[in-house]
Amino acid sequence: MQVPAPFDYERATSVDHVLTLLAERPGDARIVAGGHSLLPMMKLRLAQPEMLIDINDLTDLDYIRVDGDEIAIGAMTRHAGLLSSALLGEHYRIFRDAERVIADPIVRNRGTIGGSLCQADPSEDLSAVASALRATVVIQSATGRRTVDARDFHQGPYETAVGDAEMLVEVRVPIRPGAGSAYEKVERRAGDWAVASAGAFVQLDGDTIKDVGLGLTAVGAPHFTCVEAEEALRGQAASAENVAAAAQLCHDACQPQADQRGPEDYKRHLARELSRRVLTTSIARARGEQS
Amino acid sequence: MQVTMTVNGNEVTEDIEPRLLLVHFVRDVLGLTGTHWGCDTSNCGACVLWLDDVPVKSCTTLAVMASGRSVRTVEDLAQGGVLDPVQEGFMQEHGLQCGFCTPGMLMTARWLLDHDADPDENTIREAIAGNVCRCTGYENIVRSIRWAAAHADGAEQQAAPATDEVTA
Structure with a gap:
């Protein structure tokens, strides 16, 4: 029987309430949203916060909407909401691709985008999606809001840019008209963490790659991406040869660790092959050749 | 701490530890053993019940998180002696x-x-x-x-x- 260590529990009524509670217990308190990453860690005693702040009543943080030239996603938006969103489906198929393979439908009813990013698991799928899209993350504190690039958000396994008395409140993704995007994951069984995953978006100007973003997870890719591959593709022809060369750079740049999910060379192979596939699909979608 | 929630249409109030998981609350505190306690790791789904009309894995949900909300378990499926x-x-x-x-x-x-x-x-x-x-x-x-x-x-x-x- 897995039982968390004892803790105090508070249910927050507003973001300000969360920030007040965090300030009262610096370093001791953790925010819980869906709880499907944090509670398993607590059951295994890998995490032992002395206080949990439940933010499930903050339903005003559950939204996906256009805000200027960006899509704004509230921190309490659940995986199921990301999967079913027509707005995200229209602009970024990468979310639908990824959400279909994140955990299972029941877990997706609980887990949130804010919780997933703040858990900062090295195999987290949404971290790769946010990195691929060069999203930004809005962090709120008692003194105001600040914005951090998704690629600077993760500072190591289970470590983020969110300070002790701060809270992630929103994820923002630039709208890129005409962009195609895609996500692919290899997992040992349905709903598992990734052996490796890759995500991409591609924006075309004729047959030239105007802009591109790559995301990689579970393969030790710095900042969940491969900037070498992105730089190699930008301004180049959207050809199979160029895509294959960029995928090889992903293979070379990642730093996977052998574990129960596979040896290092297999994970490097997956980084290359999945990068090639998501870039190819993104190009096809940008051209309107594939739904 | 005290929690109050609606379980299968009935309001219940209990005094529990915050660390008590919802699956153990319905099984051991309320005696509703229809919900099963399986893998304990949110993988198997034997513990699925509804929280505010949405299926969730109750081994990965705290009972206190259900306070003020409604829970529906498998015991509520059959109505008036007729199976769902x-x-x-x-x-x-x-x-x-x-x-x-x-x-x-x-x-x-x-x-x-x-x-x-x-x-x-x-x-x-x-x-x-x-x-x-x-x-x-x-x-x-x-x-x-x-x-x-x-x-x-x-x-x-x-x-x-x-x-x-x-x-x-």
Whole structure:
């Protein structure tokens, strides 16, 4: 029987309430949203916060909407909401691709985008999606809001840019008209963490790659991406040869660790092959050749 | 700390530790042992119940998180001594062998059919991807849910077994 260590529990009524509670217990308190990453860690005693702040009543943080030239996603938006969103489906198929393979439908009813990013698991799928899209993350504190690039958000396994008395409140993704995007994951069984995953978006100007973003997870890719591959593709022809060369750079740049999910060379192979596939699909979608 | 919630339509108030998981609350505090405690790691789905009308894994939800909300467990499926069509379907199509996964399967299936009255096989298989069965190979579970979809009006339903048989 897995039982968390004892803790105090508070249910927050507003973001300000969360920030007040965090300030009262610096370093001791953790925010819980869906709880499907944090509670398993607590059951295994890998995490032992002395206080949990439940933010499930903050339903005003559950939204996906256009805000200027960006899509704004509230921190309490659940995986199921990301999967079913027509707005995200229209602009970024990468979310639908990824959400279909994140955990299972029941877990997706609980887990949130804010919780997933703040858990900062090295195999987290949404971290790769946010990195691929060069999203930004809005962090709120008692003194105001600040914005951090998704690629600077993760500072190591289970470590983020969110300070002790701060809270992630929103994820923002630039709208890129005409962009195609895609996500692919290899997992040992349905709903598992990734052996490796890759995500991409591609924006075309004729047959030239105007802009591109790559995301990689579970393969030790710095900042969940491969900037070498992105730089190699930008301004180049959207050809199979160029895509294959960029995928090889992903293979070379990642730093996977052998574990129960596979040896290092297999994970490097997956980084290359999945990068090639998501870039190819993104190009096809940008051209309107594939739904 | 004190929690108050609605469970299967009844308001309950209990004094519990914040670290008590919802699955243990319904089973050990309320005595509703229809919800099963399986893998304890949010993988198997035997503990699925509804929290505010959405299926969740109760081994990965704190009971205090359900305070002020409504919980529905498998005990609430049969109404007035008549089985829910999904329960009837699992009987008619042999959707269980050992029965351990069945409560979670039933709660997931009921929610699916409430939102998609005529799901195809792929839709059913995706919907139950968070519910693991080690006996049936899923074929008969898919048939059972299809049966329930085809008999949503309650036709051919039998009387529910006596309560002590259901909870034994």
